[in-house]
Structures are given as C-alpha cells and as structure tokens.
Amino acid sequence: MPMREILEISTGRATSDGAGVSLTRLFGGDVAERFDPFLMLDEFGSDNPDEYIAGFPPHPHRGFETVTYMIEGRMRHEDHLGNVGLLENGGVQWMTAARGVIHSGMPQQEQGVMRGFQLWLNLPAKSKMGNPGYRDFAPAEVPRVTLPSGVEAVVIAGRFQADGVDQPGAVQRPDTEPQLIDLHLPAGSQLNPQLLDGHRLILYVYEGEIEIAGKRLGKNQLARLSDQGELQLNSGTGARVLLLAGQPIGEPIAQYGPFVMNSREEIEQALRDFRDGVLTE
Incomplete structure (x- = not known):
C-alpha cells in the first residue's frame, strides 16, 4: 500500500478580520482550488485583549459552511435566525450559511487567552441556495477517544x-464528507488513522512536531498531502495536530469576501441581495 506524501508545506500569514481580530490565515483566497472542499483555515490565538476584544460584529455569508473550534476562551454567537450560542473551551459551532446568514461572534472575556480555529467548508452548487442552519456543540458533546498508545483524538466531524x-x-x-479531528500525540507515539482514498488531506501542526514519510513538519506548519494511500504520523517529542480531510467538490469557485458561489454572476447577485436586504429571505 502506498503512503501519503507531503505535496507542499506552508506557514500562513498574519492578518486581521472582523473588527480587527488578529489571526493567522493558514490558507484561503486564490489557492482555494488546491484545498477543495476546504476554502479557508484561520488560527487565532492571543493573550492580549486588544487583539481580539472587538470581535466579529454582524456580517453576512452565503454559499458555504463555517466551523469554529475553540481551544481556549469564550465567544458568543448570534444570528438573524434567532440562534444564540456560547462557544467555550473545547466547544464547536457549525453554521451552514447556504443562501444567507447574518451573524456575529463577540468575545465574552476581557482578559486571558482566546485561541482556536475557524474553517470554511464549501457547499456544492446544488446546496448553495438551500436552507441555512446552525448547531452549537458543548465540549461534552464533542467525542474524545484515547488509544492505548496515549494518542487522544477530538472528533469534531466525520469518523476517527x-x-x-x-x-x-x-x-x-x-x-x-469532511473529517475534522484534533490529534494529541504524546512523545514517541505513532498513529495510522484510516482515510478514504481520493479525499483531500491537510495537516496543521500547532504544537510540537511530527514526521510523515521521512519529512518533518514543525510547529505552525501546514501540509497538503497526496490523495491516495495510508497515512503514518510519528512524533518523537509530542505534537498537537489538526487533521482535515474531505471529498473534493470539483466545481468552479467564485469568491468575494464572505460570499462563495460558482460564478461571478452569482456573486454579483449575492451583493445585490445583501444591498437590498433580501440575502436571508
């Protein structure tokens, strides 16, 4: 059986979003086709309130799903559908924007660390104008398993x-068919998670380091891997790794800010709908 190999390694770039929240954009924008079905991955993490306190005031989305995974901190979600949720340590918010959502995410703390990830997951054309939805998962609702080797997996989506x-x-x-798993590998551990051939695979090391097919992947490095074969992770010193895998959609991607559709015409329609106040109707 062939082994999955690293195709490219990147480190992301510092930027800001919302009302000035500091974050690292690990991928997104004009490289989205290479990461299909994933559109964007942001990491946020700071113990300086000035870098997160302004949060994400009300803003629109159309055509995709957002997944927010909080490692440390507290953030309140509200949207035009009347949903309200409090995202806390280990919690997840899964929002399907589809034809349109207007929502906000505001910090519920004025000091301490706020740390986590937000992932944008594309929707196929047939679902982009479907009904929006939202689900808030408390930490206890997100499965965690520990293998005999000591490897721990937080299984947000898919199967581990x-x-x-x-x-x-x-x-x-x-x-x-997304898999989103937070892996905690102790020093000296090895892991061979099962993956579906043909699914895009992305790994992001946010603590420690791992080795894949003889190549080292260190802290703050993201790797896109080949779509076929087995995956073997080794960590001599210990690591925390975000694993993303999913079935590519294979459709054109047209994006303008918070709108992701299949054509420029559909983007222009989304802009008109938002301007005219009918994005969520």
Whole structure:
C-alpha cells in the first residue's frame, strides 16, 4: 500500500478580520482550488485583549459552511435566525450559511487567552441556495477517544478510525464528507488513522512536531498531502495536530469576501441581495 506524501508545506500569514481580530490565515483566497472542499483555515490565538476584544460584529455569508473550534476562551454567537450560542473551551459551532446568514461572534472575556480555529467548508452548487442552519456543540458533546498508545483524538466531524477504534464525530455532512479531528500525540507515539482514498488531506501542526514519510513538519506548519494511500504520523517529542480531510467538490469557485458561489454572476447577485436586504429571505 502506498503512503501519503507531503505535496507542499506552508506557514500562513498574519492578518486581521472582523473588527480587527488578529489571526493567522493558514490558507484561503486564490489557492482555494488546491484545498477543495476546504476554502479557508484561520488560527487565532492571543493573550492580549486588544487583539481580539472587538470581535466579529454582524456580517453576512452565503454559499458555504463555517466551523469554529475553540481551544481556549469564550465567544458568543448570534444570528438573524434567532440562534444564540456560547462557544467555550473545547466547544464547536457549525453554521451552514447556504443562501444567507447574518451573524456575529463577540468575545465574552476581557482578559486571558482566546485561541482556536475557524474553517470554511464549501457547499456544492446544488446546496448553495438551500436552507441555512446552525448547531452549537458543548465540549461534552464533542467525542474524545484515547488509544492505548496515549494518542487522544477530538472528533469534531466525520469518523476517527485507528487501532481498532471507530468513533463517529459530532457532525456528519453529505457530499464533502469532511473529517475534522484534533490529534494529541504524546512523545514517541505513532498513529495510522484510516482515510478514504481520493479525499483531500491537510495537516496543521500547532504544537510540537511530527514526521510523515521521512519529512518533518514543525510547529505552525501546514501540509497538503497526496490523495491516495495510508497515512503514518510519528512524533518523537509530542505534537498537537489538526487533521482535515474531505471529498473534493470539483466545481468552479467564485469568491468575494464572505460570499462563495460558482460564478461571478452569482456573486454579483449575492451583493445585490445583501444591498437590498433580501440575502436571508
């Protein structure tokens, strides 16, 4: 059986979003096709309130899903559908914007660390104008499993299968079939998670370092891997790794800010709908 290999390594870039929240954009924008079905991945993390306190005031989305995973901190979600949720340590918010959502995410703390990730997951053309939805998962609702080797997996979406363990995640989605798993590897551990051939695979090391097919992947490095074969992770010193895998959609991607559709014409329609106050109707 061939092994998955690293195709490219990147480190992201510092930027800001919302009302000035500091973050690192690990991928997104004009490289989205290479990461299909994933559109963007941001990492935020700071103990300086000036870098997060202004939060994300009300803003629109259309055509995709957002997944926010909080490692440390507290953030309140509100949207035009009347949903309200408090995202805390280990919690997840999964929002399907589809034809349109207007929402906000505001910090519920004035000091301490705020740390986590936000992922944008594309929707196929047939679902882009479907009904929006939202689900808030408390930390206790997100499955966690520990293997005999000491490897711990937080299974946000899809399934985690390794060493005889088969653990469904908190979320299962059609079409893109995403896997989103936070892996904690102790020093000296090895892991061979099962993945579907043909699914895009992305790994981001946010603590420590790992080795894949003889190549080292260090802290703050993101790797896009080949779509076929087995994956073997080794960590001599210990690591925390975000694993993303999913079925590519293979459709054109047209993006303008918070709108992701299949054509420029559809983007222009989204802009008109937002301007005219009918984006969410």
